[in-house]
Amino acid sequence: MTRRLCSLPRQPAPSFPAGLTAERLGALLAGRRMWVNGTVLHYCFLGAGSDASVIPVPGTAELRRVPWNGGEEQREVVRECFREWQSLGIGVVFAEVGDRGEAELRIGFQAGGGSWSTVGREALSAGRGERTMNLGWDVTAPGERGTVLHQIGHALGMVHEHQSPFAGIHWDDEAVYAELAGPPNFWSRETAYTNVLRTLDAGEASCSVWDPQSVMVLPVGPGLVLEPERYRGGLRPSGAPSPADKEFMLRWYPPAGSVRPAELVPLRSVTLGLGPAEQADFTVEPPETRDYRVGTFGDADTVLVVFEERDGEPRFLAGRDDGGGPGNAVVGVRLVRGRRYFVRVRRCSTWGSGETALMCW
Known part of the structure; x- marks a missing residue:
């Protein structure tokens, strides 16, 4: 007889723009x-x-x-x-x-x-x-x-x-x-x-x-x-x-490297050339406490996540993907001076050139 089985609840279908390959x-x-x-x-x-x-x-x-x-x-x-x-x-x-x-x-x-x-x-x-x-x-x-x-x-x-x-x-x-x-x-x-x-x-x-x-x-x-x-x-x-x-x-999820991520300085953009499923990691140490926006620019399909370091661990703060639409992945977060944050950007698909940029402002 069939055993007890995993019963995932049905999820609504995700919405994507029309015309995607x-x-x-x-x-x-x-x-x-x-x-x-x-x-x-x-x-x-x-x-x-x-x-x-x-x-x-x-x-x-x-x-x-x-x-x-x-x-x-x-x-x-x-x-x-x-x-x-x-x-x-x-x-x-x-x-x-x-x-x-x-x-x-x-x-x-x-x-x-x-x-x-x-x-x-x-x-x-x-x-x-x-x-x-x-x-x-x-x-x-x-x-x-x-x-x-x-x-x-x-x-x-x-x-x-x-x-x-x-x-x-x-x-x-x-x-x-x-x-x-x-x-x-x-x-x-x-x-x-x-x-x-x-x-x-x-x-x-x-x-x-x-x-x-x-x-x-x-x-x-x-x-x-x-x-x-x-x-x-x-x-x-x-x-x-x-x-x-x-x-x-x-x-x-390849093994995490030991190299410290590069610093993302507010108001300075960083150009990225990511292949499919490749990821770029950055640290942010804000010079002042205020509301910031962190986002990507370009034609690559990306997922962007911001973490706050607490007790030596990255804790999820905010995340967004661009959903295949014409816009980009952008989140609004409040960053506090004296704390460290991590920004991670991952490219999802082979669509586009893969050239994108990241900025905190």
Whole structure:
């Protein structure tokens, strides 16, 4: 029988200008969910008395309150899985914090609420009191470590590998709906379509080839896949990051260098020549406390993020991408004299010359 599966909520389709080429649109779809390299992702566990969901009791008109807190054993499994992703050598760092206001990733353990995560930078759109990840069953049970690794993969920006257009999977749609409508998932048709049957656009896929051993493949039982024939017995990924997963992560998040970033001096522009997925990093030490604008100029598709250094770590302050439109990525931030800030610019696509400029003013 099919196991409990990851149930990502359906997200509204992103809006891009009309007339973009398929390559440029695909690059923007992928780039919009990925963090800039060098980001420190702070995570916390939600467990205050008010952290709970009120849900209907099936078959009745009653409601019940289900808390989000999890036991220490479950939390330790999550910590171990963060360390496993970190051990790949990626340039994104994970740090646990106790204050949810400091956390980009906020983790709950609502029993029966399914296991899911926001994908990459979607976490920044969630309210500070909301979860960005939920683990809806006991992840200390045998074989459930892969559930946590899978959700952290989503938090890093990865999508479901079995939905890749390069997989060539022909599902038995009605069999999928019937199987997932029953225990242990109890999914609606919309949830089954969103998480299994919908084929991703080529630009959304993590890799250009199908990786059946990816940690981002959902394990499903026999009778749901019609083609390729060898998967009629089900999909059985390893439950850990595969070599292709590691390659993808290191391509987006290469190991951080030890060279100190160049200084971005207010009112002086810096010319950049970035290749696709290349990133430039700068420090800013403002000469006075005031409101500033930090932005790019030129025809490259870019993501721009500003961090403030606190306790020796970069903390997210503001970010923007140009969305493939005619404008540029610009943010307004208040910078304080005596503090250090980091500005990171990443090019998303091959469109345009790649020539762009950065300025703080």
